[in-house]
Amino acid sequence: MLPAWLAIFPPSLRTPLNKLPVSVIESLEEVRIREARPLEISYGGRFAFLTPDGSLTDEHEAGFRPNREDCRAFLEKLTDHSLYAVEEELRRGYVTVAGGHRVGLAGRTVLDGGHVRHLRDVAAFNVRIARARIGSAASVLPELLDPIARTIRHTLLVSPPQQGKTTLLRDLARAISAGEWNHPSARGWRGRKVGIVDERSEIAACERGVPTFDLGPRTDVLDACPKAEGMMMLVRSMSPEVVAVDEIGRPEDAEALREALHAGVRVLATAHASDLADVFERPVLSSLAREGMFGAYVLLSRSGSEVRHRVIGSREAEEEGLRRRRGSWNGVPRDAPRSELRSTPGDRDPGADRPEGTPGLAIKARALPLIRSPASREGGEAP
Structure with a gap:
């Protein structure tokens, strides 16, 4: 066919x-x-x-x-x-x-x-060519959890173009909506209401307003809507618990993200950047990062068909970004030999924690300290 x-x-x-x-x-x-x-x-x-x-x-x-x-x-x-x-x-x-x-x-x-x-x-x-990779979030989502609030941390997915950000964002939204947390401590957690602002119609691939990709049972989509305006529309009208957006970088995006934060909504976003040094050099992303907007960063890189991920916390991200570590493994061309992919000291072996059956995904991840969001620090349990 x-x-x-x-x-x-x-x-x-x-x-x-x-x-x-x-x-x-x-x-x-x-x-x-x-x-x-x-x-x-x-x-x-x-x-x-x-x-x-x-x-x-x-x-x-x-x-x-x-x-x-x-x-x-x-x-x-x-x-x-x-x-x-x-x-x-x-x-x-x-x-x-x-x-x-x-x-x-x-x-x-x-x-x-x-x-x-x-x-x-x-x-x-x-x-x-857009494709859904069901299960690609299985090894990443456990690293993003906020155990007290029973949801995710505010998270930014970072990589150069064509490294898999949108594909991973799509499957993270699906898993969060379906409650596929893939972590022992998250047993019994329900799925969260997810709102997606799909400015380029790539995440959901809606036809007449209906997503053609599987985004989970509790996901609402604003199709072909500017991100900043769409985030506020969703917060006001659809009461999402998590808002997902692709490719942030404009001042109006930052203001909308701050408004969502103050409304108690968790944010899942992507941004184009070679590494954390680039994040802390781009004016809009730098202001959000220095404010501690994101509790977790997912750095993506590809070598051939293999996608590699490294998840780090907010404080460590700032330290690494300000050290201006250029030429890291994250910036190596995708067709470079694997020997040229340089890892960071202390990283675990790729795939060490990879759940059985997870397709085409290797992990480079450090143990994250529990970074509690403002909502978590209040000590309340999410509904």
């Missing part, structure tokens, strides 16, 4: 992609289409160029080269033949299609008052 995402391509592009081996299709992460340049794919932490007959090669000269008509047909299919209907998405440089797949766009920008108003002459596309 052909994957649903193939349907977003016009026939001229779908034909060579449909000839890929099943093993490649199942691990496909990105399809990069550039006018008059070889079509490139990324799969399982590797990349290759696609030839006209559907085979893979490292030689870009042999790659299939989409022409202008191919790119025009693809753009028309993405926009349902109406550029006006997706004008806002084009201004932001991406379109999200059914299934949560995000298509990045590059071309000539049209400016208005020094700001991007529109994108025209689109000549490059980056199709990011």
Whole structure:
């Protein structure tokens, strides 16, 4: 059975992609289409160029080269033949299609008052294939628990792009909603009400407001809504116990996170950063981190198809971030040999605490001190 995402391509592009081996299709992460340049794919932490007959090669000269008509047909299919209907998405440089797949766009920008108003002459596309990884949060969630409040700490997931932040965020939301805490001390805890602000329609992949990914039984989603406004809408109208958002970094995001904190809502968020030093250098993230907003940080890195995680507490994160430890394992390219992945002294062996049956997940984690949130310090038990 052909994957649903193939349907977003016009026939001229779908034909060579449909000839890929099943093993490649199942691990496909990105399809990069550039006018008059070889079509490139990324799969399982590797990349290759696609030839006209559907085979893979490292030689870009042999790659299939989409022409202008191919790119025009693809753009028309993405926009349902109406550029006006997706004008806002084009201004932001991406379109999200059914299934949560995000298509990045590059071309000539049209400016208005020094700001991007529109994108025209689109000549490059980056199709990011969205997949749910059920169970990917199983080894991470136990490290994020606040035992007294019977919920999670305020948590920030940190990594460069394409390291698995959104995938992990999605499964954490599902597990929290379903009460799959995966820790002996959490037996008997119920699932929490989760609110997701899905600004890019990637986390839930909603169709007519209904998530197509499994987000758990107690999750509500605001689809295609700006994060800052959406967080406040959820707090006021849906009484979430945990709010999940992707890719924070703007001042209005920080203000909304603070408001959620003061409303007694736990926050689960992601941010682009190479390491903790980057977190403490970015103005918005630095202000939140120095305020002690986050009780736990999850640092993600990939080598090939393996995702590695390191979970550390707030105080340790600040100490590490301010030491400006550049060149850590978190910034190593994904296709680097494993010998180049440098660990931090005191880390446990990867997979030492990995629950049986957890798919494709290795852990690099330090023992966390219990960091009690303001709600915990009051000594009350969460409902």
